[in-house]
Amino acid sequence: MKKRLSLSIFLVLILLMAVSVSAEEVKWDLGGQTIRIQTRWEDVTPLGERGAHNWYQPDERLLAHIKSVEEMFNCKIEFVARGHEGDAWAAIQEGSLLGETTVHFAHFSAGMVVPATAGALHPLNDILDDEFYESYPIMFQYPRLSGDSVGSTIYGFEALGHSREARVIMWNKSLFEREGIESLYDIYERGEWTWDKFYEIARALTKDTDGDGEYDQYGLGALGVKEVYDFLVSNGARFTQIREDGRVEFDLLRPEFLETMEFLQKIWSEGLVGDGISSNRSRAAMWLDIGTHISNPGRQAEFYAIQNDEWGIIPPPQGPNGKGEVNMHTRWVGVIPNTVEDPRAVIEVVSALFQTREPYIDKEEWEAKWWDRHLWALYDYESFEYLQEAMRNSVLVPDHVETRVLVVHAEPKAEAVFDQIIKQGASAASVLAEWEPVLQGYLDEMLKQ
Incomplete structure (x- = not known):
């Protein structure tokens, strides 16, 4: 009889955390602006296992989460251009032709190179500082210029918190x-x-x-x-x-x-x-x-x-x-089109929405909940330790x-x-x-x- 790793050795079950800051604590007031988000990860949400909820077809629970973020930033959130990277790029180009912002945020992998080299994305080197990168759980504190850049220019940031594929x-x-x-x-x-x-x-x-x-x-x-x-x-x-x-x-x-x-x-x-x-x-x-x-x-x-x-x-x-x-097998990052007037504000909205970093999560509780999805399948504590080590050292x-x-x-x-x-x-x-x-x-x- 196989003996899989007992989760009780490492952690207690944790109820889903609510967003850990209030609207009064947030300094970005977007004045009712609509933030349009594109993602191919439509079924990855902070409310449960992949597939449990869908951003493009939100149930009552996910709608309540979206509304809480809207109230926090005084904005409206709309999911647009459902599909993959190509669909995101098409939507960004459409906005450029119309002279308006049709997408404020999108998830990209290797396809990021196309809009980046076309000058369609915001460079983030001068927008994101050390404090920003340190606000993520350890496993998602990636080395800079590793899947987030073209040359030495950074265009992407962690905006999913789903898997570091070491x-x-x-x-x-x-x-x-x-x-x-x-x-x-x-x-x-x-x-x-x-x-x-x-x-x-x-x-x-x-x-x-x-x-x-x-x-x-x-x-x-x-x-x-x-x-x-x-x-x-x-x-x-x-x-x-x-x-x-x-x-x-x-x-x-x-x-x-x-x-x-x-x-x-x-x-x-x-x-x-x-x-x-x-x-x-x-x-x-x-x-x-x-x-x-x-x-x-x-x-x-x-x-x-x-x-x-x-x-x-x-x-x-x-x-x-x-x-x-x-x-690392691959890396998906969030990008901000260059038509967005305040990219850092959008980054904060996305961070709260996907609950990827402080102050929108408690890092220790978040990591315990994240590992809860994987520990059941491991046979020994060493696998847990070495998988953590591999993730920390992945490029x-x-x-x-x-x-x-x-x-x-x-x-x-x-x-x-x-x-x-x-x-x-x-x-x-x-x-x-x-x-x-x-x-x-x-x-x-x-x-x-």
């Missing part, structure tokens, strides 16, 4: 024990969780268990583009650098990048990766994944239907140039600008280039030397630099 190693504790392999927790605590140790363990756990001459148990479950990003971060690598004059340049031939490609080429060539086994978690000892996926209802069968095995969570192993960083690589180039524009795309190096055995230095100027050309055109 990618971690999920390891089959039961399989390790059956195979006589030491716990990764003990290895990590000794400071020995390195690429070399990862390779040693992956080598030991990759086996032909049924004697047919083919591996059917693997050290690592998959090695696609996301996993490549994860290993790059674990070796301190970055795709670009920002020069003193502000120019952004791809820098793929730095030692950390080449080392990563060569290491991944090695583990692939030795058959230590079960690529192509999809979500069959029983056939691999370790997987790279978003840490909070372990509590995702749609992912339960992957973790809880495997021979009653127990799973643990730990940050990825560090390469020779690692800085203790963990990769977005590639960032939104780089992702836009790599995924939308570049030919060949990242997947084909990485496969050529890692799976086909091509020289990393040669392939990347050819690819880098192609990427730079798209980047220069995008940033007009």
